[in-house]
Amino acid sequence: MDFRFPDSPLEVAKPSSIQFGVLSPGEIRQMSVVEIEQSRSMLNGKPVRGGLSDPRLGPIDRYKGCETCANNLSECPGHFGHIELAKPVYHVGFMKTVLSIMRCVCFSCSKILLDKEHVKFKQALRIKSPKHRLKKFVDACKNKTKCEGGAEIDLRGQASDQPVKKIRGGCGAQQPNFSIVGLELVAEYKSQRKKYDEEWLPEPAERKQSLTAEKVLSVLKRISDEDCQLLGLNPEYARPDWMILQVFPIPPPAVRPPAMMSSSSMSEDDLTHQLSMIIRHNENLRKQDRSGSPAHIISEFTKILQYFVATYFDNSLLGLPKAAHGSSGRPINQ
Ligand SMILES: [Zn+2]
Numbered sequence: 001m002d003f004r005f006p007d008s009p010l011e012v013a014k015p016s017s018i019q020f021g022v023l024s025p026g027e028i029r030q031m032s033v034v035e036i037e038q039s040r041s042m043l044n045g046k047p048v049r050g051g052l053s054d055p056r057l058g059p060i061d062r063y064k065g066c067e068t069c070a071n072n073l074s075e076c077p078g079h080f081g082h083i084e085l086a087k088p089v090y091h092v093g094f095m096k097t098v099l100s101i102m103r104c105v106c107f108s109c110s111k112i113l114l115d116k117e118h119v120k121f122k123q124a125l126r127i128k129s130p131k132h133r134l135k136k137f138v139d140a141c142k143n144k145t146k147c148e149g150g151a152e153i154d155l156r157g158q159a160s161d162q163p164v165k166k167i168r169g170g171c172g173a174q175q176p177n178f179s180i181v182g183l184e185l186v187a188e189y190k191s192q193r194k195k196y197d198e199e200w201l202p203e204p205a206e207r208k209q210s211l212t213a214e215k216v217l218s219v220l221k222r223i224s225d226e227d228c229q230l231l232g233l234n235p236e237y238a239r240p241d242w243m244i245l246q247v248f249p250i251p252p253p254a255v256r257p258p259a260m261m262s263s264s265s266m267s268e269d270d271l272t273h274q275l276s277m278i279i280r281h282n283e284n285l286r287k288q289d290r291s292g293s294p295a296h297i298i299s300e301f302t303k304i305l306q307y308f309v310a311t312y313f314d315n316s317l318l319g320l321p322k323a324a325h326g327s328s329g330r331p332i333n334q
């Protein structure tokens with residue numbers, strides 16, 4: 001291969017530190033040069049504007065310059081675009097972390113389930129490694145079936161203006177158990193509640209429920225910055241709600257170049273094909289949502305979008321049919 005790049009005259013700087021983080025929806029929009037809404041990338045041999053070969057993402061052949069940086073094919077670094085997702089979806093790479101966080105906070109009010117005075121809470125705070133600290137919190141919150149602290153508010157009489165000292169100030173909500181099933185988080189309420197209060201128990205069908213990424217996002221969004229810090233997440237670089245995809249980054253064509261089949265025909269890269277499926281199903285979902293379709297229809301369309309987003313990141317996910325090319329049935333590579 002020919003890698004002849006001219007040497008840069010710039011002085012080489014040494015990085016003083018590296019900060020890893022998760023891109024926020026705002027950052028993805030900010031680094032994007034164009035919103036991609038067209039699943040069709042070429043029409044009559046020309047790139048479609050707002051499609052995956054939009055010339056603002058970088059030149060796709062050697063004869064044209066980049067519409068963003070004006071450089072040619074070998075000089076342009078390529079530019080990211082983005083898709084606004086019609087509904088949030090899970091990011092397969094963050095599922096386990098999201099599960100851990102959900103296990104530590106109240107499903108109703110998003111507060112950490114453990115009392116700050118609890119010995120395990122104090123032990124957790126002594127752990128410097130964010131990963132281990134979160135693990136410790138998951139462990140300590142394991143047996144919390146209720147968001148404690150609601151009772152203290154009830155103790156306060158109507159006439160009294162003396163604030164009652166709240167131990168924790170939780171909302172009192174019962175907590176479900178969470179697990180990952182397929183591409184979703186599932187919440188399950190323990191059936192032992194039946195012994196105490198027949199009335200309060202949800203119907204058997206409701207005891208176990210799939211959680212939409214939208215629902216999980218609303219719980220994660222309400223976690224305070226302070227609680228994020230305590231759980232080992234720096235809210236400046238990795239808010240838990242950023243681990244749910246709301247805006248989807250589109251990599252430049254340079255990382256998914258079309259393959260030349262012959263001098264006249266080109267075959268699109270697998271990533272481009274998979275991205276066009278995401279765009280198409282995102283638009284389908286948006287249409288259903290805007291026309292006020294019933295919840296179960298929206299849910300089905302969201303599942304389809306979720307499937308294509310998940311297999312874009314990893315087409316070898318256990319138990320999932322592989323995303324394949326429509327025409328040949330050949331599985332998509334990553
Ligand atoms: Zn460029």
Ligand SMILES: [Zn+2]
Pocket residue numbers: 106107108109110111147170171172173
């Ligand atoms: Zn609560």
